Amino acid sequence: MKLADLIDPFQPAPGPPPRSLWRFIRWGVAGAWPVLLGAAALSALAGVTEVVSALLLGAVIDAALDSGPLAFFAENWLLLAGFALFFIVLRPLAFGLSSAANTIVVQPNVNVLVQARLNRWTLGQPVTFFDDDFAGRIAQKQVQTARALTDVANETINTVSFALASIVGSVVLLLVIHPALALALAVWMLGYVALIRHFLPAVRARSGARAGARAMVSGQVVDTITNIKTVKLFAHAEHEDRAALLAMDEFRDRAIEFGNVQAAFRFWLMAVAGVLPVLLIGGAAWLWSVGISSPGDIAAAGAVSIRIAQMTGWVSFVLMTIYGNLGEVEDGMRTLTPEPTLVDAPDAVELGRVAGALRFDEVHFAYGRQSGGVEAIDLDIRPGEKIGIVGASGAGKSTLVALLLRLYDVEGGRVLVDGHDIRKVTQESLRRQIGMVTQETAMFNRSALDNIRYGRPDATAAEVEAAARAAQAHDFILDLQDHNGRQGYAAHLGERGVRLSGGQRQRIALARAFLKNAPILVLDEATSALDSEVEAAVQESLERLMEGKTVLAIAHRLSTISAMDRIIVLEDGHIVETGDHEALLARGGVYARYWGRQSGGFIGTEEAAE
Known part of the structure; x- marks a missing residue:
C-alpha cells in the first residue's frame, strides 16, 4: 500500500453531520483517526529532537571545558560521533517522516474526505434548500469548511504536537539541571495559556464572521455572473457593481475586526515570549554562580529558552489560524448540516420498472x-x-x-x-421511472455526449448518437466547437448550455429523455423553443418516444396537446x-x-x- 493510501478519502460518513463543533470535526475525519494519531506521534518525535539538540549542545560544551583544547577530540570522539549522527541523520529523518505524514497522507486526504462527505450530504437536501440560498455560497461553504477543517487537523499535528513534545522534553531537561528552572518554565506556561484563553475565543468568533461575509461576496458575484445576460440586457452593470461593493465592504469591516484582535494577540504573546529567556538563562547563570550548574547547563537552558521563545511566535500564529479555522468550520457547519426536510421513509422500498x-x-x-x-x-x-x-x-x-x-x-x-x-x-x-423535458432545460458545462448520457450513464456512444438523431440534434452537435478546440460530441456546452440556442438546448434535453426511456414521461413545454420546421420533425420523434408510455404534457400552445x-x-x-x-x-x-x-x-x- 502506498503512503498516500493510508486514508481512504471516499469512505462514507458515519451517519448525519452533527450540529456541534467538536462532534462535527470527529464526524468529518472519522475513519482517519489512527493515521492522524500516528502523524501526531511523528510530529512529537520531531519536537523531542529539539530538546535533544540542546542537551547535546550542553554536553559538548561541558566536555570541551573538562578536556581542554588538546585532548578534546581524543577523549570525546564517541560523543562527537553521536552528535554528528544525530544532526546529520536522526534529526533530518524525524522531520522528514513528520513532513511526509502531513503533506502526503493528511493534507490531501482529509480535505477530500471532508468535502466528499459534505457534498454527499448536500446532494441529499430537497430543492427548497437550494431555492433559499445562493448556489455560489453553498459551494463556497463546502470548500471553505473542508479546507478549514483540514488546516485544523494539519496544524494541530504539525505544530501543537510538536510544541507540546518540545515543552515536555524541556521540562525534563530543566528538572535535570535544577527543579527551580522547571518551575519557572511551568509558571511561564500558565501565563502563556491564560493569555491564549483570553484572546482565542475572540479570534474564533471574528473569524467566523469574516468567513460568513466572504461567502456572501462569493454568492453575490456568482449570482451576477450566472445571470450576466440579464444584467447586460437590463443595463444593470452599475447596480450589480454596487451590490457587490456592499458585500465587499461588509467583508472588509469583518476582516479589519479580525485584524485588530490578531494584532493585539501577537503583541502580547511576543511580550510574554521575551520573558522566558530572561527567566531561564538568568536562573541557570545564577545557579552556575553558586556552583550548582555547569556552563553547559547554561547553554542548554539558553538554547531551550530561545527555541521556546521563538516557537511561541510560531505557535501563537498557528493557534490563531486554528481558532480562525474553527470559526470557519462552525460557520460552514451551520449552513450545510440542517437535516433534510424531505427524506426517504425508514422502510422505503426500491421501485422497480x-x-x-x-x-x-x-x-x-x-x-x-x-x-x-x-x-x-x-x-x-x-x-x-x-x-x-x-x-x-x-x-x-x-x-x-x-x-x-x-x-x-x-x-x-x-x-x-x-x-x-x-x-x-x-x-x-x-x-x-420518470423522464422529463422542461421549458427551462438544464445543461452542465460538460460535453454534449455527457449531457445526453445523463439520461442513462451506462449508455454507449452509439446509443447516445441514436438518441440525438431521434431528437433532431445530431447534425448541429457535429458542428459544435468549444474554446478549447473540442468538436462535435466532445465539445463542452458552457455553463448552463450558454453556447447553444434555446432550441438546441431543448433538443439536447429531448435526446436525454429518449436515452432514459422511462415508462413515465413528463413534457413541460418541451417544444416551446423550437421553430416550426424543427418542431414538426421533433414531434414525429416525440410520438415515437411516447409509445407505450404514460405521458403528462404541460403546454400553453394547445395545438401540441390536442391529440x-x-x-x-x-x-x-x-x-x-x-x-x-x-x-x-x-x-x-x-x-x-x-x-x-x-x-x-x-x-x-x-x-x-x-
Whole structure:
C-alpha cells in the first residue's frame, strides 16, 4: 500500500453531520483517526529532537571545558560521533517522516474526505434548500469548511504536537539541571495559556464572521455572473457593481475586526515570549554562580529558552489560524448540516420498472401557505395514457408535476405510482421511472455526449448518437466547437448550455429523455423553443418516444396537446374540466375559451387575470 493510501478519502460518513463543533470535526475525519494519531506521534518525535539538540549542545560544551583544547577530540570522539549522527541523520529523518505524514497522507486526504462527505450530504437536501440560498455560497461553504477543517487537523499535528513534545522534553531537561528552572518554565506556561484563553475565543468568533461575509461576496458575484445576460440586457452593470461593493465592504469591516484582535494577540504573546529567556538563562547563570550548574547547563537552558521563545511566535500564529479555522468550520457547519426536510421513509422500498398507472388522491399542496398550489386534485391516469395539462400561469400545472416527482411532499392526500404511495418508495428509484423535458432545460458545462448520457450513464456512444438523431440534434452537435478546440460530441456546452440556442438546448434535453426511456414521461413545454420546421420533425420523434408510455404534457400552445387521450384543465389549483380535445371544445367552457383566444397558438396571458 502506498503512503498516500493510508486514508481512504471516499469512505462514507458515519451517519448525519452533527450540529456541534467538536462532534462535527470527529464526524468529518472519522475513519482517519489512527493515521492522524500516528502523524501526531511523528510530529512529537520531531519536537523531542529539539530538546535533544540542546542537551547535546550542553554536553559538548561541558566536555570541551573538562578536556581542554588538546585532548578534546581524543577523549570525546564517541560523543562527537553521536552528535554528528544525530544532526546529520536522526534529526533530518524525524522531520522528514513528520513532513511526509502531513503533506502526503493528511493534507490531501482529509480535505477530500471532508468535502466528499459534505457534498454527499448536500446532494441529499430537497430543492427548497437550494431555492433559499445562493448556489455560489453553498459551494463556497463546502470548500471553505473542508479546507478549514483540514488546516485544523494539519496544524494541530504539525505544530501543537510538536510544541507540546518540545515543552515536555524541556521540562525534563530543566528538572535535570535544577527543579527551580522547571518551575519557572511551568509558571511561564500558565501565563502563556491564560493569555491564549483570553484572546482565542475572540479570534474564533471574528473569524467566523469574516468567513460568513466572504461567502456572501462569493454568492453575490456568482449570482451576477450566472445571470450576466440579464444584467447586460437590463443595463444593470452599475447596480450589480454596487451590490457587490456592499458585500465587499461588509467583508472588509469583518476582516479589519479580525485584524485588530490578531494584532493585539501577537503583541502580547511576543511580550510574554521575551520573558522566558530572561527567566531561564538568568536562573541557570545564577545557579552556575553558586556552583550548582555547569556552563553547559547554561547553554542548554539558553538554547531551550530561545527555541521556546521563538516557537511561541510560531505557535501563537498557528493557534490563531486554528481558532480562525474553527470559526470557519462552525460557520460552514451551520449552513450545510440542517437535516433534510424531505427524506426517504425508514422502510422505503426500491421501485422497480412500473407500468405507469398514476393516481392523485385528493391531493392538496400550497407551499406551506394558505393558498396557491393545488387543492382537492383527484385524478386517475391509466398506464400508457397520454394526458395534456392546461391552465393559465399559477393554475398549478408545475406543482402537480413537482408532487409526482416528489420534489415536495403533499400536504394532504396521496400520490400513487402503480399503487405505491410515493412517500413509501425511495426518491431515487421513483425518479428513475420518470423522464422529463422542461421549458427551462438544464445543461452542465460538460460535453454534449455527457449531457445526453445523463439520461442513462451506462449508455454507449452509439446509443447516445441514436438518441440525438431521434431528437433532431445530431447534425448541429457535429458542428459544435468549444474554446478549447473540442468538436462535435466532445465539445463542452458552457455553463448552463450558454453556447447553444434555446432550441438546441431543448433538443439536447429531448435526446436525454429518449436515452432514459422511462415508462413515465413528463413534457413541460418541451417544444416551446423550437421553430416550426424543427418542431414538426421533433414531434414525429416525440410520438415515437411516447409509445407505450404514460405521458403528462404541460403546454400553453394547445395545438401540441390536442391529440392527447385526455386533457385536464386547471384553474386556481382545481381541476375544472377534463375530456379529449373535441369534447372540451363542444362543452364551450374554459378550454374552449382558451382555444378561441389563442394568439399564435398560445393561451392568452389575460386568462391569468380572469
